[in-house]
Amino acid sequence: xxLISKKPLYINSIEDIFTGDGFEMAMSIDCEGTNYDKNLxxxxxxxxxxxxxxxxxxxxxxxxxxxxxxxxxxxxxxxDKIKYKYKVIFGLHIHPDNFPxxxxxxxxxxxxxxxxxxxxxxxxxKKMISLxxxxxEERGVTPIQIxxxxxxxxxxxxANILLEITDIRYESHNPFxxxxxxxxxxxxxxxxxxxxxxxxxxxxxxxxEKLEAMLSDAIMNNSKVMGITHSYMLDPNDxxxxxxxxxxxxxxxxxxxxxVIESHxxxxxx
Ligand SMILES: [Zn+2]
Numbered sequence: 381x382x383l384i385s386k387k388p389l390y391i392n393s394i395e396d397i398f399t400g401d402g403f404e405m406a407m408s409i410d411c412e413g414t415n416y417d418k419n420l421x422x423x424x425x426x427x428x429x430x431x432x433x434x435x436x437x438x439x440x441x442x443x444x445x446x447x448x449x450x451x452x453x454x455x456x457x458x459x460d461k462i463k464y465k466y467k468v469i470f471g472l473h474i475h476p477d478n479f480p481x482x483x484x485x486x487x488x489x490x491x492x493x494x495x496x497x498x499x500x501x502x503x504x505x506k507k508m509i510s511l512x513x514x515x516x517e518e519r520g521v522t523p524i525q526i527x528x529x530x531x532x533x534x535x536x537x538x539a540n541i542l543l544e545i546t547d548i549r550y551e552s553h554n555p556f557x558x559x560x561x562x563x564x565x566x567x568x569x570x571x572x573x574x575x576x577x578x579x580x581x582x583x584x585x586x587x588x589e590k591l592e593a594m595l596s597d598a599i600m601n602n603s604k605v606m607g608i609t610h611s612y613m614l615d616p617n618d619x620x621x622x623x624x625x626x627x628x629x630x631x632x633x634x635x636x637x638x639x640v641i642e643s644h645x646x647x648x649x650x
Contacts, residue, residue, distance in 0.1 A: 388464045390435075394525040394550050397440060397469075397570060398604040405595075405604075405641065407434055407441045407634070408471075408552060408572070410528065411611040413448025415478040418612070418619060424452045426614040430631060431466040437638045441466070442552070442570075442606075444473035444528040447480050447515040449611060454519035463520075470521050472548065474512055475530035476500065483511045496559055498535040506541045513546055526550040526570065533559040539566040552606065554580060573598060573605040583609035583630040583637075584620070591633060592640050599644045607637070 398404050409430070417423050434441045443462075445453070453459050462468055476490055476497050484490060489504050497505065516524060527534070527542055532553040539562050542548045550568045553560040556577040574580040581594055598605045609630050612620055616629035628636070 386464065390467045392440070392467060392469050394442075394469055394570075397442075398606075402602045403599045403605070403641075403644075405439055405607065405637075406570075407439055407607045407609070408528070409441060409443050409609050409611055409614075410473055410530075411443050411445045411449040412473070413446045413475065413478045413480075415475055416610065416612045417449075419615065420448065420452050420611075421456070423611050423614040423618065424449070424456055424458065426616070426631075427453075427611070428458070428462070428466075430614060430634065431462065431468060433631065433634055433638070435465075435467045437641075439467065439638070440469060442469045442471050442526060444471040444526075444552070445516060445521055446473045446475060446478065446530075447483055447512050448478065449473075450516045450519045450521045451480060453521065459520040469526065470516075470524050471526035471528055471550075471552070472509070472512060472516065472524050472546075473528055473530060474508060476508060478530075479508075479512075480515070483508070483515060486511055495531060496533040497529045498533045498538060498559065498561065502537040502541065505537055506545065509538075509541055510545055524548060526552060527567075528552045529559070531559050532557045535561045536563040536566070539563065542567065570606055572608045573603065581605055581607040583607065583633045584613045584624075584626055588628045588633050588636050592636055595637050595640050596644070599641065 397406055431441055474497050477495050487507055527548050550570055552570045554572045554574045556574055572580050612618055613630045
């Protein structure tokens, strides 16, 4: 049996993200549930491979975790291992139409076809956040330092609830998406790196060559790059690859982006 140190190898504080000078990169994974992950177990089993590659290259990965995903991490006994071995920050991710029954049964107001969290009232959102936070914490997924709504859906009520009942002071979204509608100044924002509504540094989008070019531009502009990908791409054999005609899996794509960063470092030194 592998021994896991109880002392985390890294500090993993959200406050340390993007505080340096010039270009910096972090990754984020929306860790979904049974709505998008048709084989959640296989995808979770491929998570460490991604975290190891990122950590080895000094890239922190923010995991935005739904209750279903937290439950699978816990069942596979991976929570402590991930916490202590990798550069990882935990965040809360909510899709109101995809809750385990423990939560869903306590939320009779849920509309099965409603995918946007922000379409619920203050009290309804508060109940869902409270139950989800407890659910994650009960499975060891702590501390939870940041929030991202499913489909980036959140509004000012969401921010106020997070301030009121949690220690979360950060959120992440694509600034071009209309599902995000939050008063400024309530929470700290770490947005996804995006050029417009659909052009994000999203590992499963575009060709690898286009992602490499986008990242290269971002490096030249000294940008802070929060990349994004999804748990349902973690297993290279996941059906999404064939269905959507995606060449190169996200592990290969991450590797290629790391090489872009390395090549810029070499040029700078010369
Ligand atoms: Zn999601």
